[in-house]
Amino acid sequence: MKKKEATDVEGTYIVTTDAEGKACSDFDLRTTSNGKTVLIPQPSDDPADPLNWSWMKKHTVLFALGFSALLTDWGMTWGTTLFEAQAVTWNMSIPDVAKSLSGGIFLQGPGGILAVPLVSPVFVVYLRTSKLIRPGRLPVLFWSQLLSCIMVIAASQAPTYAGFTACRTLQGFFNTAPQVIGLTMIHDMFFFHERTRKVNLWAFTYLVGPYLGPFIAGFLIQKINWRQDFGILAAFYGFSTLMVICFGDETLYDRKVSKRTPKPEGVVGRIKLLTGVAGLAATRRSTVSTVTKDLIAISYLPHLIVPCSIFLLVLYMWAIGITTSVTQFVKPPPYLFNDTATSLLYLAPMLGVIIAEFWGHVFNDWLQNLFIRRNHGLHKPEIRLWGAWVAVVFAVCSPVLYGQVLQHSLHWIGIAFGWGLNTFAMLAATTVISTYVLDCFPQHAALASSWLNFWRVTGGFVITYFSPNWIASNGPAITFGCQSAIVGASFASVIATQIWGRKWRMKFPVPAPEN
Template sequence: MPATPYKHTTNAKIENVEPKSHSQSDATVLVPEPSDDPNDPLNWPTSKKYVTLAIWSLASFSSQASAMANLQGYVLQAPLYGKTPVQVSYSISAALAGLIAGALIVVPLGRKFGSCFCLLWSTIGVLVTAIWSALMTSSKDYNAFIVSRLFAGIFASPPLILGSATVLRIFFRNQRGKCLHILHVPYLLGAVAGPTFGGFIVAKHPWPIQFWWTVAMNGLLIVLILLFLDNTEYSRNSQSSQPISLSEPLLTRRMKTYLYGSAAIEHVSFSQCIMIELRTVGDEILIGLCPISILAGLVLLVDFGFATMSYVLNILFVEQPVSEGGYAFNSNQTAAFTISQWIGLGIAETYGHFVSDRLPLWLCRRNNNIWKQEYRLYCTAAPVIILPIGLGLFASALQYHLHWVVLALGSVLIFAAGMSVVPIVMTYLCECFPNHASETSAIMSVYRLGFGLSTTFFATPWINKVGIGWTFGMAAIFTVSISVNLAFLIWKGPQAMKWSPFKRNADSHFGRNDLEEA
């Protein structure tokens, strides 16, 4: 057993092991309670846990950067394919559609083959689709190019979906907020980094190169996965034997994990896999329709959706001529402008690192050491205040053609706030459904990405109808209004869980009691 200052208990109450002194802080409950087995991921050395988290985080970054690599290249592709830029931009929508589709099918595959197996082969798939897209340089390749981006999105889904469940398997409750933040922010950063690097590339080089650099990155990731990543699936049933032991030779473990797949966990036939898929989709629907999921999902849809919309449309605004209200940026300047999103994500990561676990645990201590999942949501207070301010600055800069620094400041605030909300809300929901973290992450991806998928279809008519200022001004009002959902969850979260129309599931594998059984 690892040496820790924590008391092992499954009680939701956090108790002191010894009376508190000036040199000793309160002991913290270990939930879930680790076993005595060294193969239990909860008992892994801290260094191994964080190496595992680092690889999954890199995979989250790499998958998104690869899926979004073409965001600044589609204008250059339009003459080649004989299409309008809007038609070629459907490749971005195809990638987003692939991310949604992949999120719905990856969970049963993870159950059959293991999360590490799915991560390796999905990374190989991302690499192959990048090569496929880069080779689509003929005027007749438009349809094939769109399909390649669809599959790129499908293969890019596993890191965040399965990675969220991995975090819950290897980290304790008092560590999960920070760790899920570490996992989510690289995922969100990848969606910015891909277009940023792509913008610098297409400014001076042929557009296929924006895909080739992701091939090298994914190749490195494959090597790291094979060298350092072990499966985290573990049976807590004392009657069950573990398929893979850390004491086995490295090559044997890698063969079982990455070549055979099913040897990593309990054997599941393909017919059982189909049944798991059907049951998983049913579970995802049930989770998605629970009152707390709807309320939290709408927050993700609105806050993340408008942050995404500002990012996608921002590229068009800054490149428009000054006579049309733009800033007449060239490709290099546009790519450099996206650094504002990087700064926003850096702020989000810093905020999550220092607040996402500390604030909930502080609230827990003030409540006689009784833990409530809703304490996680208090961390959204700062982001939900900052987000409408950022959207207001963004709207004002475009409406009155203020200096581009004002637009950049608005972009920083939008990203810092919008991207902070995602991991906080996801941590809360994953702890409400801890035995179904992958399903929760998958269905929340539908909430989160659905708005972004439709942005290219409705944003322009909306702007034409009411003007750019009112469009983002209304977006700011919507984000303020949706914050009521978070306030309600903080106030009535436990009761809302009981109001689920699927109460029969809430007492078995959905309910909050899972936290003490996980």
């Protein structure tokens, strides 16, 4: 068998194949157990290397991450079916009460960006001695869930609307970390050929959350008051914190360091690892200025900002707009949905996300392998973006259907179908663009993911301020029809990235990797 190597000119990946285009297992390269797929990157000989963890170990850590990610938007949209009850408590209008979500949704963007230095080495002054603390991925995940739990408890007991909104805003600031560090944890644990499915699964958890949360809260509010309803949400965050404590582990691994600080053991060691105290013993590598500089340097790279700040922002803008306002359409005439019917309506977007999970699980890997075979083993990140062409079709059609049904008071099944198509498009596009970002920034996954999260959240934040007035002025048909046209136009950013992405990656290289 003749060895043939194809190397991406940017040095992103090296794929080794035989003359027929199939991965070979010779030449001292470690492969999967069946010998058909070369492991990229090649793992070290250290059992502590997350790439060497067992299947069970990797997936228990992924489960802890996934449940935390599930609660991110679940926790913020939990209250969307409780606005009516809260309006009675504070003697306010429902649209005014709904604005309590805006601050929390907005701070999910900055909160994600500020979480990035914590998963990298950060310079601090400790006991008058300059040291580096490397909290890593696990402490950020732990504190995110614990502090979110505290904020939800405080919100449930808040005596005023202002106090409640403040607690919800801080909840949004703290709870966004799982959406930011997910890409980098997947990169830490899984090989190239495994990552697309894991990214799809991770994205599924945080995209089904915005619908599963209100679905549960809507049923609970029929039996308990809204404060007790938020108490149940706090219990979910408590459970998530326990999942991180029991199943989470640190995936940060320094591959460039020959002598590493051993992982602390025992109960005390576990507490140190969870809280970040163990990070004080981390290897001295870089400073906070380096992390901040890299974060800023990545933010304006065209192959990151073009697809994320245009297409992804618009896609999430309309999706969140539907989620935060749907109850205001179906509860009044002509639909007159009661609380049970409103909660059941959330099954439609959840079904759309579930179908998109199965679709992405198969289609994205098939697409990737097809292009690798046709290019004799060479992988280019831009091939991922072909998967977005399927998503944009549904993203354009769904607002038109949704708006027409509302405008002409058609059967509610049209609302459900349009909403489901929209969430299918959202997950399908998110997986494609997230995987593309991971391919382009494999050693800076957390930094790139924070900006991806920032643009996604920015869209969700701004929609709450102009969409209701837009609908009131022009009607659902025109409003959602215009939104559909804007989605279609924004897809030009994805096409531009497919055409010029390689040139952008060559012209604007990423900063040197830290680990």
